[in-house]
Amino acid sequence: MQDPVDDVGRHGTVGLVAADHPALTDNILKLHRHKVPPRWYGAAMIDRERLSDLLARERAAFVATHPRSADAYAAAGSLFGRVPMTWMNKTAGGFPVYAAGARGARVTDVDGHGYVDFCLGDTAAMAGHSPAPVVEAVTARLAAGGGLATMLPTEDAAWVGAELARRFGVPRWSFALTATDANRWAIRLLRAVTGRPRILVNSYCYHGSVDESLIVVGPDGDSVSRPGNVGAPCDVTTTSRVAEYNDLAGLERELAHGDVAAVLMEPALTNIGIVLPSPGYLAGVRELTRRYGSYLVNDETHTFSAGPGGATAAWGLEPDVVTIGKAIGGGVPIGAYGLSAPLADLLSGRDDLDLVDMGGVGGTLAGNPLSVTAARATLEHVLTAPAFDGMTSVATAFANGVQEVIDRFGLPWSVAQLGARVEYRFCDPAPTSGGASAAAADGELEDFLHAYLLNRGVLLTPFHNMALMCPETTLADVATHHELFAAAVTELVG
Structure with missing residues (x-):
C-alpha cells in the first residue's frame, strides 16, 4: 500500500x-x-x-x-x-x-439481553454495579430514618475525608456532587489565593463541563475554543491557557505569562483515549508550576483506575489539590476535592473570602448523608488495595x-x-x-x-x-x- x-x-x-x-x-x-x-x-x-x-x-x-x-x-x-x-x-x-x-x-x-460491561458507567461504576456493601449501607441508613438532605455533617463524612487524605496525600477535603463541581470550586479557590485570572489545561483534556477546560491547541499552535463548545459565557481564551500533554516547553511558554492561577490536569489523559506520560514529564510539570507560582490540581476522576490512591499515589506525585468523583460513591453521585495543608491554611486565613454562604464554593446537597455513606462503604469494603x-x-x-x-x-x-x-x-x-x-x-x-x-x-x-x-x-x-x-x-x- x-x-x-x-x-x-x-x-x-x-x-x-x-x-x-x-x-x-x-x-x-x-x-x-x-x-x-x-x-x-x-x-x-x-x-x-x-x-x-x-x-x-x-x-x-x-x-x-x-x-x-x-x-x-x-x-x-x-x-x-x-x-x-x-x-x-x-x-x-x-x-x-x-x-x-x-x-x-x-x-x-x-x-x-445480558452484557459483559466494560463501560461501567464511564468509571462511575468502577466498584461494579450495585456493590453489596454500598447497597447494604445505603439501605440501612434509609431504613433507620437517617435522612437524605439534612444539611448537617455526619461522622461518615469525616471518615471518608480521612481515608481520601491517607490515599492521596493531601489532608483537607470537601465534598461536591460531581467532579465537575469539585473542579469548579477548586478553580475559584485558587484564583482567590493567587489573584490570577487564568487556568491552564491540556489540549483535549477532560474535566467534565468546566468552562475553562474547553480549549485546545489549534492547527497553527494557537489556543482556540474546543469544537462543539456549547454556550460558552465568554471566549475561553480569555479565561484559560492550554498546552499539549507531554510538552514541557509549551507548558513553560504559557506559564511564563505569569497569569496562571493553576494547572488543572489529569495525570494521564483518558477521555480522548489513554495518553500516558513520557519519562520525566510529570516531574517537569511539578517543577514548572512551582517555579512560576501556579498551583497544581490533579483530577483523578478517571485516573483513579491506576490504584487505590490513583496516579497521585501510584506515581509519587505531589499536587496541591486533588479532585475526584464518580467511582468513590459506588454509583451514588459524589465529588470531592482535597487541599494541601499550606493551601488550606492560607484559605482559612482569608477573612475576605466567603467560604460559608454565597462565595461560590458549595451546594446544598454537597456532603449529604447518602453520598458520604455510599463513599465510606465503597472505600472501606469495595475499592480496596x-x-x-x-x-x-x-x-x-x-x-x-x-x-x-x-x-x-x-x-x-x-x-x-x-x-x-x-x-x-x-x-x-x-x-x-x-x-x-x-x-x-x-x-x-x-x-x-x-x-x-x-x-x-x-x-x-x-x-x-x-x-x-x-x-x-x-x-x-x-x-x-x-x-x-x-x-x-x-x-x-x-
Missing part, C-alpha cells in the same frame, strides 16, 4: 486508499499536521467499503433485536434528545440500549490479549493500560498528546467494533475503545471480549 505521508508530500492528498473517503482523508491530514510517523495510519489499511457494509449490517441486526429499546426511545418525546442526558445519544446502534438492571460486571436490558490488585491483573490480561490479536493480524494499532483501564487505538505507536490522539480517531471503525460487540453481549465505553475492570470482572469476561474482537477483525481485514 502507498504510504499516505509520502502521497501528502507529493500531491497534497492522502493517497490511493483514502482518496474516495473524505472522513479518512481529513483524519490523515490531521495526523500529518501533527507530524506523526506513517505507521500511525492504522485506518488507512481498512477497506472502507467493506467497513461501511459491515457497520450497516450490525446496525440492522441491533434494530431487529432491540424492539423494546426502540419503542422506549420513540416514546421519550418529553426528553430533550429523547434521553435523560444528551450524551446518551452516543451509540453505535442508532439508539440507546435501555437498561433493566445491573449487578457486578453485568447489565441487562429491557429486551432481555487488594481489589485494585485484582482489577489491574485482569486489565493486564485484557491488554495482552488485545495486543495478541493486533499482532496476529499485523495491524498498525496499539494498546495502552492505566491500572484497571485499557484502551486500544487505531494507530501505532500510541499517541503522546491530546491533539495527536484526537487526530487518530476513526468514528466509523469505532462504531463497527462497538456495534459488533454490543450485538454479541459486550459493552465498551461509547466515546472510545475503553475497557474498565471492576472487582467482579473475570478472566472469562476478558476471554469473551477477545474472542469477539478477533472475530470482528477477521471480518474486517480478512
